[in-house]
Amino acid sequence: MSTSDTARADGVVRIALIGCGTVGSQVVRLLTEHGEDWAARSGAQLELVGIAVRDAAAERDPWVPRELLTEDVSGLIERTDVVVELIGGIEPARTLVLEALRGGRTVVTGNKALLAAHGPEVHAAVESGDADLYYEAAVAGAIPVVYGLRESLAGDNVVTVAGIVNGTTNYILDEMTMRGLSFDDALAQAQQLGYAEADPSSDIDGHDAAAKAAILASLAFHTRVGIDDVPVTGIRDVTVEDVTQARENGYVMKLLAVARRTPRRGRPAGIAVRVHPALVPETHPLAAVHGPFNAVVVEAESAGRLMFYGQGAGGVPTASAVLSDIVAAAGHAIRGGHAPRESTYAQLPLLGPEATPARTRVQISLADQPGTLAAVAGIYGEENVSIESVHQQRSDEGVARITITSHVATEAALERTVARLVAERSVEDVVSVSRVEGE
Ligand SMILES: NC(=O)C1=CN([C@@H]2O[C@H](COP(=O)(O)OP(=O)(O)OC[C@H]3O[C@@H](n4cnc5c(N)ncnc54)[C@H](O)[C@@H]3O)[C@@H](O)[C@H]2O)C=CC1
Ligand SMILES: N[C@@H](CC=O)C(=O)O
Numbered sequence: 001m002s003t004s005d006t007a008r009a010d011g012v013v014r015i016a017l018i019g020c021g022t023v024g025s026q027v028v029r030l031l032t033e034h035g036e037d038w039a040a041r042s043g044a045q046l047e048l049v050g051i052a053v054r055d056a057a058a059e060r061d062p063w064v065p066r067e068l069l070t071e072d073v074s075g076l077i078e079r080t081d082v083v084v085e086l087i088g089g090i091e092p093a094r095t096l097v098l099e100a101l102r103g104g105r106t107v108v109t110g111n112k113a114l115l116a117a118h119g120p121e122v123h124a125a126v127e128s129g130d131a132d133l134y135y136e137a138a139v140a141g142a143i144p145v146v147y148g149l150r151e152s153l154a155g156d157n158v159v160t161v162a163g164i165v166n167g168t169t170n171y172i173l174d175e176m177t178m179r180g181l182s183f184d185d186a187l188a189q190a191q192q193l194g195y196a197e198a199d200p201s202s203d204i205d206g207h208d209a210a211a212k213a214a215i216l217a218s219l220a221f222h223t224r225v226g227i228d229d230v231p232v233t234g235i236r237d238v239t240v241e242d243v244t245q246a247r248e249n250g251y252v253m254k255l256l257a258v259a260r261r262t263p264r265r266g267r268p269a270g271i272a273v274r275v276h277p278a279l280v281p282e283t284h285p286l287a288a289v290h291g292p293f294n295a296v297v298v299e300a301e302s303a304g305r306l307m308f309y310g311q312g313a314g315g316v317p318t319a320s321a322v323l324s325d326i327v328a329a330a331g332h333a334i335r336g337g338h339a340p341r342e343s344t345y346a347q348l349p350l351l352g353p354e355a356t357p358a359r360t361r362v363q364i365s366l367a368d369q370p371g372t373l374a375a376v377a378g379i380y381g382e383e384n385v386s387i388e389s390v391h392q393q394r395s396d397e398g399v400a401r402i403t404i405t406s407h408v409a410t411e412a413a414l415e416r417t418v419a420r421l422v423a424e425r426s427v428e429d430v431v432s433v434s435r436v437e438g439e
């Protein structure tokens with residue numbers, strides 16, 4: 001008898017929770033507080049049969065039933081239909097998720113690190129075990145963007161996905177921009193509020209956003225994209241001066257995950273996925289995303305532009321996404337049917353820097369003499385980078401501060417341009433190089 005046969009026989013879907021931290025504890029609360037609603041919506045009685053923890057004696061939130069705590073994870077998995085993995089990280093999460101799926105148990109997880117690093121293995125286990133995999137919480141917390149791409153946009157062709165998908169870094173950049181807080185103080189607050197990963201360097205260095213970008217790109221473009229396919233720059237080097245100056249010039253600095261499909265403006269077919277800080281015009285909807293909030297803008301051929309906005313981090317909002325997956329899984333266990341499987345039929349190639357579209361805003365200090373600006377413009381021209389605007393801020397003691405904003409060029413051409421600016425004799429300093437997105 002398979003696990004869903006058992007569930008169908010008695011109408012009870014047995015749930016194992018692995019990990020009872022920021023998100024897991026809220027899942028326990030919501031499961032117990034609103035059990036009647038979940039039963040009515042899924043047609044199943046949801047029974048939390050155990051909570052696997054590392055230390056059963058540790059202090060817990062008052063609503064966590066102590067009698068359900070166990071340190072025997074495998075023993076717990078064997079007794080259940082749906083396994084909710086909320087420990088995070090690669091091991092032992094990978095082994096436990098594979099064990100559950102191969103045993104025919106549906107898995108609900110918020111673990112983007114695991115999915116982005118071991119997606120093929122996890123999805124293969126889904127196929128082998130005839131169970132389902134749900135991961136709404138893995139990308140942008142409460143925002144139903146996994147559902148949106150996997151189900152709502154299954155009848156469309158996505159062209160671009162661009163968003164703020166890490167609450168911690170958005171909180172930090174926002175506090176630096178709006179309140180002038182230092183990076184360290186803003187990070188400490190984000191940790192206290194439960195937004196940051198157990199190891200916050202994965203937020204700050206962009207790896208959490210890169211994992212989410214890989215998952216979003218895989219869903220959007222029906223192509224397998226892993227975390228190693230995503231070039232990433234985090235926000236560790238962003239200073240209060242950078243964000244302040246951006247603001248003075250009509251931009252807001254955001255850590256963006258961007259995934260684009262070409263052909264676009266005559267470039268070859270493929271996809272480019274990136275995570276990096278970028279200047280967004282203050283009139284763009286992403287500029288208005290404050291605090292730990294996330295937003296994902298999707299452009300699709302027929303639907304046009306869609307924007308998903310909401311809370312991307314924090315125990316309670318993330319638990320909402322986990323609960324929606326649990327209710328869907330329970331409904332399928334009782335009534336039949338499956339969640340959509342991994343779709344990778346398109347297998348579009350990943351574009352390198354020579355084919356990846358990008359724009360930059362470069363600030364240089366330039367000797368204020370005849371012909372120096374022409375030399376700089378010549379470098380842009382020779383590298384086939386079209387200049388959108390040139391702005392001279394001031395000229396002190398024979399040195400002019402110039403800001404050059406490019407049109408869309410390739411990443412490689414922009415990198416060559418900057419390297420040549422650094423080597424150009426009349427350029428005293430390349431003060432900053434920022435990506436520009438969203439125009
Ligand atoms: N906190 C957030 O805002 C969000 C978190 N997520 C994801 O949800 C998952 C959980 O995140 P959090 O609750 O924030 O993490 P957390 O660090 O607060 O909780 C994880 C819990 O798992 C426990 N644990 C670790 N290894 C274990 C093991 N072998 N057996 C049993 N328990 C074990 C830890 O002791 C801890 O209590 C992660 O994959 C994370 O990326 C996703 C979206 C938002
Ligand atoms: N650490 C993450 C939490 C959810 O994924 C974030 O800050 O967004």
Ligand code: NA
Pocket residue numbers: 136137138139140141142143144145146321
């Ligand atoms: Na989500």
